[in-house]
Amino acid sequence: MAKATDSRRVFLSEMGLVIVAMIWGLTFVTGKWAMDVFEVEWILFIRFLLSSTIMGLLFRKEWSKLDAYTLTVGGLYGFLFAFGLWTQMTGLKYTTPAKQSFLLMFYVVFVPMFELILFKTKPNWKIIPSAIGLFVGVGMVSLKAGEGLDLNIGGDGMTIVYALVFGLQIALMGRIAPKIKSVVMFTLVQFVSATLFYGIMLIALQEPVLKFGLGFGDLKVINWIGFVFLLTFNSMVGFVLQNVAQRYARPTNAALLISTESIFGAIAAYFLDGEEFNIQKTIGVCVIFASIVFYQLDFGSKKKAA
Numbered sequence: 261m262a263k264a265t266d267s268r269r270v271f272l273s274e275m276g277l278v279i280v281a282m283i284w285g286l287t288f289v290t291g292k293w294a295m296d297v298f299e300v301e302w303i304l305f306i307r308f309l310l311s312s313t314i315m316g317l318l319f320r321k322e323w324s325k326l327d328a329y330t331l332t333v334g335g336l337y338g339f340l341f342a343f344g345l346w347t348q349m350t351g352l353k354y355t356t357p358a359k360q361s362f363l364l365m366f367y368v369v370f371v372p373m374f375e376l377i378l379f380k381t382k383p384n385w386k387i388i389p390s391a392i393g394l395f396v397g398v399g400m401v402s403l404k405a406g407e408g409l410d411l412n413i414g415g416d417g418m419t420i421v422y423a424l425v426f427g428l429q430i431a432l433m434g435r436i437a438p439k440i441k442s443v444v445m446f447t448l449v450q451f452v453s454a455t456l457f458y459g460i461m462l463i464a465l466q467e468p469v470l471k472f473g474l475g476f477g478d479l480k481v482i483n484w485i486g487f488v489f490l491l492t493f494n495s496m497v498g499f500v501l502q503n504v505a506q507r508y509a510r511p512t513n514a515a516l517l518i519s520t521e522s523i524f525g526a527i528a529a530y531f532l533d534g535e536e537f538n539i540q541k542t543i544g545v546c547v548i549f550a551s552i553v554f555y556q557l558d559f560g561s562k563k564k565a566a
Contacts (some may be wrong), residue, residue, distance in 0.1 A: 269508045276505035277517040283498040283526025286489065288357045289532050291349065293486025297479055299467045300349045303490065304342075305458035312403070312451040312493040315444065325442035326449075333436055334446045337429070338453025344425030345454070346461070347418045354415030357529070361522045362402040363419040368394055371515040378431060386555045387512060393551030398522045400544025433503065434511035443503045450499070516552050522549060553561025 294303055316323075352360055368391050372383035456483045470476070506514055523545050530534035 266508075270510070273508040274510075274513055274517055276501055277509055277514055278520060280498055280505065281518050281521040282524045283493050283501075284518070285521040285526075286528045287494050287529045288361060288521075288525040290486040290489040290494075291352065292357060292533075293482050294490055295349070295352065295486075297470055297474055297483045298487065299347070299469065299471060300353065301458055301461050301465060301467050302469045303487065304346060305455065305462055307487075307495055308342075308454040308458065308492055308493050309453045312448060312455055315448050315451065315496060319444045319448070321446045322442050322448075326439060326445045330440060330442065330446050331449055333440075334449030335453045337432065337436065337446075339457055340425065340432075340448035341429060341450055342454035342457035344422050344429065346458070348422040348423065351415045351418030351422060356410065356420060358402040358404075359416060360419045361525050362395075362398050363416055363528060364423050364426070365395055365398045365421055365519055365522070366423035367427035367430065368515045368519055370424055371430050372512050374428050374431035375434075375511055379435065384555070386557075390516065390551045390555040393547055393554065394516070394519055397544045397547030397551060398519065398545065401522050401526045401541050402544075430506070430514050430518075431511050433506045434509075434514065434539040437503060437507040438506075440503075443500065443507070447500045447503050449501075451495070464496065478566045513555070515554055520548065522550070535562070 348360070348364075355363075368387075372381075372387050375381040376383060378455070435442070436446075470478075509517075526537060526541055526545075530537040
């Protein structure tokens with residue numbers, strides 16, 4: 261009975277990560293709406309300052325669960341998380357959403373690499389063909405036929421750095437999450453650390469709130485929708501759900517499931533931003549799903565039964 265309960269928890273947690281991928285897929289479009297007018301550092305600072313304040317007020321009963329472990333590990337993890345997110349959004353200024361969604365898939369390879377280096381956990385052999393399938397599928401969803409990848413050091417380089425940091429985050433969270441008393445408080449500490457990180461950056465860079473030449477009267481409804489989505493769903497809902505789900509989800513599986521954000525990003529771009537969704541993207545979606553299903557298959561079950 262205990263094994264059945266554990267299996268159900270793992271299944272529900274990993275389905276929760278699909279919802280996280282859906283939210284983050286939408287961010288490729290909504291983030292672009294916000295970044296059209298707001299400077300990146302201000303988006304991140306205001307986003308996590310408001311998220312921290314709202315979460316602190318909404319979950320006042322959880323404050324009693326704040327312990328030294330949550331405060332220390334959540335703070336350090338928050339700085340790592342903040343640096344990674346800054347590299348992603350800054351990289352997006354100098355590359356396209358399509359290229360970024362493709363290059364981010366490197367974290368699928370980085371997660372088992374960190375699992376091996378940090379925790380001596382040998383990756384399943386299926387990760388290699390699954391990762392190759394994911395790269396092919398995401399490439400078909402993200403990139404246009406006949407276009408070269410044409411990497412640049414700025415935007416694309418920072419995106420790969422983020423993939424490395426995000427891979428480390430997923431690997432670490434798989435070990436941290438089961439020891440946390442309150443996921444809400446861990447996320448809150450994470451957000452406060454991120455707010456401090458971006459506040460320091462703003463003091464150092466002295467960036468204006470809006471892009472050069474723009475005033476608040478120039479902002480459109482769509483810009484505010486993008487910003488509010490980043491504040492609510494992407495921050496408070498997305499990251500809390502990820503931290504909860506990774507209490508039981510397997511780290512490598514988490515990486516594969518979160519990779520479906522490219523599918524949701526392509527769908528969002530089609531419905532919300534007018535991008536084409538052609539046969540190439542359709543095949544790419546099928547290849548991504550096939551890669552994830554392949555990793556879940558148990559090829560040893562028949563042999564054990566025999």
